[in-house]
Amino acid sequence: RDRLKQTAPGALVLEANGSSRWTRADALRPGMTILVAAGERLAADGRVVEGESGLDIAFLTGESAPVRVHPGDDVQAGSLNIDGPIRVEVTAAGADTVIADIARLMEEAGQGKSRYVRLADRAARLYAPCVHLLAALSFAGWMIAGAGVHQALLIAVAVLLITCPCALGLAVPAAQIVACGALMRRGVLVKDGSALERLAEVSEAVFDKTGTLTLGRPVPQGLRRLWRDDRSILLSLSRASRHPLSVALRQALEARGATPAALDNVREVAGEGVFADYEGVAVSLARPRSLINLFGLAAEYRRGDQALLLGFTDALRPDAAETLDVLRGMGMKILIASGDRPEALEEIARETRTTAIGHLRPADKLALIDRLKARGEKVLMIGDGLNDGPALAAGHASMAPASASDASQLTADAVFLGDRLAPVALTVHAARRTVAVVKQNFALAIGYNVLAVPLAIAGKVTPLVAAVAMSTSSLIVIANALRLKGVVK
Structure with missing residues (x-):
């Protein structure tokens, strides 16, 4: 929750006798009355009891237009008071506020993604013990067959060398490093290799509107x-x-x-x-x-x-419609999920030829992602606001623009720069090509071992030849991975 920096550190609490005192946010209690000046953020949820103002609640709804509030209206911690001073009666503070609920949703949604285990890690668990067991069995077998200790030891060493897991160990990281470097040159920062694996699997993209499909500025x-x-x-x-x-x-x-x-x-x-x-x-x-x-x-x-x-x-990103068409051409489904009013989504939905759902709060977006996952979809969530945080964490993979809130950038698997939306399609394409190259590298590494190991066990390969063969297999895997340098031309 320390990633959510939207709330104020405290507020000016008005006493019954007319005096006031500064109170830390964690010491605020329901029933207190706080004075929120223009330019300040609310430190607690509450209800306006005096004054009128415009509030920026984009962190909650994603909507760029300030919302007018009057006495009797509910307001949330983290809202930015734009116009004039208001008095607010606290109804919830600390862990009971809406913004704290968003933090909890983000943490819970992110736990499932953290359990994702990379393919190379799964393979490595079995590879090393199998290789050592195979070398030991080769040594024992040749000793039983009547070979001397020296000859049996040389054959066991050759088996160990020729089956060195370098090629297999390089199959995944070599491809991912090259792909991440190519994407970085195109303005996309990918957090880790497992993100590419998940990005390659996505079947439906869910876009926020304000700041994601649009530029997020009036x-x-x-x-x-x-x-x-x-x-x-x-x-x-x-x-x-x-x-x-x-x-x-x-x-x-x-x-x-x-x-x-x-x-x-x-x-x-x-x-x-x-x-x-x-x-x-x-x-x-x-x-x-x-x-x-x-x-x-x-x-x-x-x-x-x-x-x-x-x-x-709030203008669309210049290539938004084109990018969505490219994603559809890649076999992906597209959906717009926003906290904006439905009428504010009509024109964008028409321009992009995409279904749009409005009036979604953070919990609603998270529930939407869960429903799509229950239908078997692997969801790519693209959003920028704090209100998108839980959905970004819950998606099979996620992306955010560089203009996104700190929390969204930290949660997303990849962050893209600039005003164009094309990096989203480029990243999915690069991820799919990367996984294809990884599979090729695994095939090369496994095929090499299938051919080389029997020769080593049969005593047809010396340790020197085994070392040269092992190095060559690693170089072949690296050379294949380097083909990804041009994956996002």
Whole structure:
């Protein structure tokens, strides 16, 4: 659970007499009232008793839009308070919070995966004792047949040398090291060799939406229709706030080369927006006044009596639809599982031609993975948020983008860089090719032993020839593994 760093270390507890005191998170108890300032994370689950604000609960739902909360609404530990101060009555703290439940789910789900034993380990358990037993039997057999101790000992040594498990021992790690190196050059970090074995076996891919299929950051729309001075005003207004939409707007305007305008009386009103004066005219970047918001994510730019609604979208990764088609071509089933609202999934489901399920909490995603596993599917889970952690741990294999939360990156078997989704398909392809090469290496190693060992037992091979043969077999296995250098061209 120490991997989950979303909660605050403590909170300001309000006493009945009006005083306040800082209290550690593990000392909070139900019934206490805490004050959560703008920019702070909640240290406990609770219910809002005073104030209104926007909360970032992406760790729980994966949804990028801040959620408005009012008195009477339930809030969870780990939520980031964006706009203004709120008072919260604690209902659960410590091990009883929702975020603690996520940690427990991750630990329980990960236990099954840790029992996965690599193929090479299974083979090595039997190989060494069998080789020594075979050499001892060869020595005893030649002694019974009347050979001298010297001759019988040379034959036993030749058997030991020619059946040295180097080729078998290199069959798996050589292929995996080469494949992992090739993937790393393409921006994919694979945690260990057993991950490649599991990635090669996956039959269904389950994708989170926000931050996985999408870029996970709001992108403002319609900036081209703004006049240059409006862009300058908006840049200055957006620089005055740390709201996610303001940050996205600032980055987009700076990327377009906008220069900030000189504003007067700049002020931010919690929960409302940023207000200022430009050449004697009131300007603002604020919450939309309309109750109907067709964009889902929007802010309203006002200049005097004029108002313009700026819509924001969370764009799909540029190759998302193409990558899903590639995975389907590899025989995999595809599913989108998200904490977002179902209506927020409709367009993405249509663009990617994929079934999407919404309103899933962490436990729901874990239950979904378990149902798929019960049907015989080997699930590849791809997600980025803390809410995806239990599902990532429960999947037969898992991947996360480099922009994912720390917990998700630690849980995932592989992490990929960049804005493209293609590394997911590349990794599955590389894993399958790696397992194919591993099987070839095992066939080479076993075939070599089947031919060489009888010759050594029959006394037809000297220790020197046996040593040369053993080294040659190892070189052949390594050369075969090196073919994987071009596995992800």
